[in-house]
Amino acid sequence: MNKSTPENFTKFIVPLFLVLFLFVSNRLFSQSDREVKGYVTSLGNPLNNAQVAVKGTDNVIATDSKGFYTINVKPRQVLQFSYIGFETVEIIVxxxxxxxxxxxxxxxxxLEEVTVTGKSKVQKDFEEENGPNGRPxxxxxxxxxxxxxxxxxxxxxxxxxQAAVDLARAIDGRAAGMEVNNEGEIFIRAGNSINNDVPAIWDIxxxxxxxxxxxxxxxxxxVLILKSLSQTSRYGNIASGGVIVVRTKGAYFAQRKQEVAATYGNKKVYSGDALDISKVITxxxxxxxxLEEINDxxxxxxxxxxxxxxxxxxxxxYADVANYFFDLGESTSAITVLSDMETKFxxxxExxxxLAYTLExxxxxxxxxxxxxxxFRLRPKYAQSYRDIGNAFSEVENYQKAWLMYxxxxxxxxGLTGSGVDAVIYRxxxxxxxxxxxxxxxxxKFALPDDKSELTYDVRLVFEWNTSEAEFEIEFVNPQNQPFSFNHTLEQNAERIKNEKLKGYTSEEFLIDDLGAGDWLVNIKYFGNKQFQPTFxxxxxxxxxxxxNQKHTVEVFKLTRQNIKMQLLKLNSSALKF
Structure with missing residues (x-):
């Protein structure tokens, strides 16, 4: 059967009037300089004399004692942040x-610690994934x-x-200075340091x-036992007693096959560590x-x-006050507030x-x-602009204009890539x-399959965020308690974020063929957006x-609390019946 795909789609020439509409204003690629400022830190501490440079130019400045910098840069240029001994970060403006x-x-x-021997390495040593004796x-x-x-x-x-009563005792004695107490806590007495009364944490x-x-x-x-500050500093103060890194066979298999993103055949088990977002104290x-004290x-x-x-x-x-009025049933007042917001910004x-999310x-x-x-007039070359206005036309049942925008x-x-915003638009x-x-x-024409059921899903989730700088991790937990994560951070998914900025989109979709019996959980851990504003x-x-019988709901979440796993949604088959 022919599955409907972007490659099976024939191009079409957009009418001239639409082209003129799309490019009335092109402020996105204006070449005027912008002043960008901020702080460069590591683990909460300011980095003095960190280098901030406009990549490919001689425009370079250094941060002050507070880690603060100010630099002029054009949109679409790349800011490069670097400091000796730290990973370099690049961000498209x-x-x-x-x-x-x-x-x-x-x-x-x-090469943190190097042992010199009389035998030199050959190229094969560097090409292999594992070092001596199969050690990665x-x-x-x-x-x-x-x-x-x-x-x-x-x-x-x-x-x-293998005969030990637990993993801690199975590891006991494998590293110098290690001790295990009756509760199974591991204490690492490193080198000549004073006794460390803080137990090691576990990274499973x-x-x-x-x-x-x-x-x-x-x-x-x-198992990897981390003791030195250079190794444990990524974890922050919580790892002052060291870190015991454990990789299970299920996770190792998933890593080797790189199929965990497409299936849920992993061995991980959800630990129930997400808080209901409505109960997170902000x-x-x-x-x-x-306002909440007033009923008038x-x-x-x-x-x-x-x-x-x-x-x-x-x-x-503006968003908070508008939602207050909406909840109060005062739509006219809410629209007035949002109108003020639109005029101001x-x-x-972003x-x-x-504003648009709140209205939807x-x-x-x-x-x-x-x-x-x-x-769209502000960002006529952003892929997200096409998708959003096309979807908005569809919502008001103007299907012809929706089609023209797509x-x-x-x-x-x-050609469409079949991922990211391309997948959203094509679907x-x-x-x-x-x-x-x-x-x-x-x-x-689309080459649709003979069996239209191939196009159906129990649930389609579309996530959109207002700023491209937002970093987060979305976790899906199936009824069997197996988690799968979509990581949206510079550290773990820099190429994806670069693609988003170059193409101009901030969205992703996820599909669940069959909800089955039980609950699906959708959790998020938010890591900030490099600003002093929340992400919506x-x-x-x-x-x-x-x-x-398709239906849909729109929910907007204001993300402020960082590094806390929060439950956004709970999905089950009851939502399919109405």
Whole structure:
């Protein structure tokens, strides 16, 4: 059967009037300099004399004693942040970039400790994945790949004491200065240092535990014991007593085959460590505290105007107050607040996205469409602009214009990649063609499969975030308690983020063929966005995708708390019945 794919789609010439509309304004690629400022830190400490450079130019400055810098740069240029002994970070500057607070991590140095022998290495040694005796040169951890050399101690799982009562005792004695107490805690007495009264933490297949976990010793692939500060500093103060890195055989297999992203056939088990996002404690601004004490709409509007004087430059303020009025049932007041927001930030596409997300969450579809039109004029070469305005036209049932916008994007590309925003756009075009082809002027055809059920899914989730600098990890947990993660950080997924900026998109979709019995959990851990503003995450949940009883919901989450795993959604088959 022919599966509908981007490669099976024929191009189409966009009408001239549409081209003129799309390129009325092209502020995105303006070559005027922007002032970008921020702080460069590592593990919470400022880095003095860190180098900040515009890549490919002689525009280089150094941070001050507080790690602060200011530099002029053009949109689309690359800022390079570097410091001796730390991994270099590169960030593409965009049309709205004004602040970048960058965190540098210590670099992995395979030559931290070198033993000189009379035998020189040959090229084959460097080409092999493993070193002598099958010992890997690096091991994956929750903080990225770490060298197995230096002062660390590497232990093969097959050499552990299989008769030990637990993993801690199976490891006991394998590293100098190691002690295990009755509770199974491991204490590492390193070198000539004073006694360390802090137990080591555990990094099990990328999950961090402060208490000894239960693990089947026979399922351990290998263990890496980290003792030196250069190795444990990535973990922060929590690792002052050292780190026991454990890789299980299930995780090793998944890493070797690189198939864990496509399947859930991994051996990891979800530990239930996510907090319900609604129960995560976040500071409440004074303006919201005062508003929540008022039940009178007129007084609330007066109070809004008073607080506006001091908060007019804060996008979060407008979104919070608008949601307050929506929850109060005062839609007119909410729209007035959002109108003020639109006027204040009319040239800032990232803030306008917050506005559009808020309108969509409250089913103000025509108003959202108007905002997406404005974003398109600001960013006519962003892939996300095409997708968002096409989707917005579809939401107001103007399927012809939706189709033209999607086709406009198709004509800017030599071909679709089948991932990222390309997959999002193609799937939505596919749905338009299948459901509404009699209502649109289609000059191209999809090669749809004979069995349309191949296009159906129980759930389609589309995640969108307002700023390209947002870093996070989304975790999906299936009913069998097996987790799968999508990592969106510079450290772990730099190429993906680079592609997003070059192509201009901030979205991803996930599909669940069959919800089955039980609950699916969707969790997120937020790592910040290099600014002093929250990230707004829009999640559109489509149920019964491409089926007659399809429905969807839009939820917007304001992400402020960092490094806490939070549960966003709980999905089960009850959502498919209505």
């Amino acid at each position: 965009e049309d709205v970039t004004s602040m970048l607070n960058v965190k540098l991590l210590p670099e992995v140095n395979d 040169r690096k091991m994956p951890t929750a903080m990225g790949y770490i060298s197995t050399g230096g002062s660390s101690t590497y232990v093969k799982g097959e050499s552990l004491n 297949d990328g999950m961090i535990y402060t208490e000894p976990p239960f693990i089947d010793i026979a399922n351990v692939q290998d 500071p409440i601004p004074n303006y919201l505290k005062d 709409s007129e007084k609330a509007n007066t109070l809004y105007r008073e607080y506006l004087k001091a908060n007019s430059n804060d996008p979060e303020f 009319e040239t800032n596409a 803030v306008l996205k917050i 969450e409250h089913k103000k579809k025509e108003e959202a469409l108007s905002v997406y039109k404005k974003i 086709m406009g994007y198709m004509n800017t590309q030599d 939505e075009m596919e749905a338009l063609y299948l459901k509404h082809k009699n209502q649109i002027d289609v000059d191209a 995450l829009k999640v559109t949940s489509y149920y019964n995708w491409q089926q007659p």
